[in-house]
Amino acid sequence: MSDGRREQILKKASELFRTKGYHGTTIRDISEASGILSGSLYTHIKTKEDLLFEITDRGAELFLRSLRPVVESDEDPVMKLRQAIVAHILVITDNLEAATVFFHEWKALTKKRRSIIQEKRDAYEGMWERILAEGEETGSFHPIDLKFARLFLLSAINGVYQWYDPKGELSPEEIGDRFTAILLSGFAGGKGEKSSDHRSTT
Amino acid sequence: MSDGRREQILKKASELFRTKGYHGTTIRDISEASGILSGSLYTHIKTKEDLLFEITDRGAELFLRSLRPVVESDEDPVMKLRQAIVAHILVITDNLEAATVFFHEWKALTKKRRSIIQEKRDAYEGMWERILAEGEETGSFHPIDLKFARLFLLSAINGVYQWYDPKGELSPEEIGDRFTAILLSGFAGGKGEKSSDHRSTT
DNA sequence: TTGAAAAACAAGCGCTTGCTTGGTTTTATG
DNA sequence: CATAAAACCAAGCAAGCGCTTGTTTTTCAA
Numbered sequence: 499m500s501d502g503r504r505e506q507i508l509k510k511a512s513e514l515f516r517t518k519g520y521h522g523t524t525i526r527d528i529s530e531a532s533g534i535l536s537g538s539l540y541t542h543i544k545t546k547e548d549l550l551f552e553i554t555d556r557g558a559e560l561f562l563r564s565l566r567p568v569v570e571s572d573e574d575p576v577m578k579l580r581q582a583i584v585a586h587i588l589v590i591t592d593n594l595e596a597a598t599v600f601f602h603e604w605k606a607l608t609k610k611r612r613s614i615i616q617e618k619r620d621a622y623e624g625m626w627e628r629i630l631a632e633g634e635e636t637g638s639f640h641p642i643d644l645k646f647a648r649l650f651l652l653s654a655i656n657g658v659y660q661w662y663d664p665k666g667e668l669s670p671e672e673i674g675d676r677f678t679a680i681l682l683s684g685f686a687g688g689k690g691e692k693s694s695d696h697r698s699t700t
Numbered sequence: 701m702s703d704g705r706r707e708q709i710l711k712k713a714s715e716l717f718r719t720k721g722y723h724g725t726t727i728r729d730i731s732e733a734s735g736i737l738s739g740s741l742y743t744h745i746k747t748k749e750d751l752l753f754e755i756t757d758r759g760a761e762l763f764l765r766s767l768r769p770v771v772e773s774d775e776d777p778v779m780k781l782r783q784a785i786v787a788h789i790l791v792i793t794d795n796l797e798a799a800t801v802f803f804h805e806w807k808a809l810t811k812k813r814r815s816i817i818q819e820k821r822d823a824y825e826g827m828w829e830r831i832l833a834e835g836e837e838t839g840s841f842h843p844i845d846l847k848f849a850r851l852f853l854l855s856a857i858n859g860v861y862q863w864y865d866p867k868g869e870l871s872p873e874e875i876g877d878r879f880t881a882i883l884l885s886g887f888a889g890g891k892g893e894k895s896s897d898h899r900s901t902t
Numbered sequence: 903t904t905g906a907a908a909a910a911c912a913a914g915c916g917c918t919t920g921c922t923t924g925g926t927t928t929t930a931t932g
Numbered sequence: 933c934a935t936a937a938a939a940c941c942a943a944g945c946a947a948g949c950g951c952t953t954g955t956t957t958t959t960c961a962a
Contacts, residue, residue, distance in 0.1 A: 519808065520724075525950055536950085537913085537951080538909070541908075545951085602804070638888070642887065647882070653856050653858065653860070654855050656855065657859070660855070661851050680852060680886065681882070683885070683886040685835070685842060685844065685884055686778070727921075728920095737942080739923085739944095
């Protein structure tokens, strides 16, 4: 049952780091939430920072693993973009705490570990840039500034973790579809003049 | 010179809160950066949280004040959207530290003060929604889910604080124009087939 | 049922935290 | 130049921090 306890501690720590931040959360907060005394925590972890690293690193891996098959597929770029967006949003909505910690708290890591996460972030952003580059090369997208388009796109979809409500009316897939629609066609267009439907086949 | 010192302390605190977070920054960090002993800081402030609140509240006011004239003008909605986006980005780029603290650290405030900031955030988001609603009513924009469009839009432009480089090649206005172009027309469109230019008259 | 490993407790150590106090120096004004 | 207010320093307090230690309880295979 040792591993179950460890997972439970990671879960509670994720929740606390999400709401109070890493530095705002104490070892005693985590132990109390885990129904344990603070000293007993150290049967399962080495340091507080280990918790942050493990949560953050797992988050990074979730994003990487979910995007890889999309990038490597040979769908057309528009479909790839949609799939990538939905995949990203699903990682966030299925792992709200971990994703929030990954976005917000990774800077609290000390140098060495922060650079490990930084590398994974770079790799992830590189995968997005490949998708956009492919779309441009094949003529599916406007000629675009790749870096700028990627920054814009990722900022927009990363924001989901700040407002997503599991009990809300929009499913992750619906959110992803609407994002894709806006990104492809934009707001502009007169009344009634419906946008071409990019929402496609489920 | 009292007020000058206070402003200097606020500036140093902003920088530290930005890089290390509120809970990750100590009173001694701030006093050291201000060239003062930690006790002497209390000649100028009452508590550490006062610093956070003042920085955050000023940030909120900057956003509100810059958007108000845009909302109240009688430009057409497309132009209004562009002006609003540029205004927002200018607040960020002209006040990188304060804007970052405003986005990242306001949750560290205690209840009463957090709710003051929350109200200002709500007011700000309401102003954006008015712009979008007007665009839809006049037929400038597609029929859109207002709340969703606003969330998407604000997420995208808020991201600027995470990657903006004052020494970079893109000016705040150029960034705003590109945002506006993407938001209005999207990525989609074949090679060479240039997007209609929404970047307009400077 | 027994015995050793794993898990949890009880206590607290050394250090840092935000902040206070009492005295000294600097600054500005008549 | 006198002087009071403002700014600062030197010292340190009480509380909380991450983490360790020594001991007791729980778990579970032999």
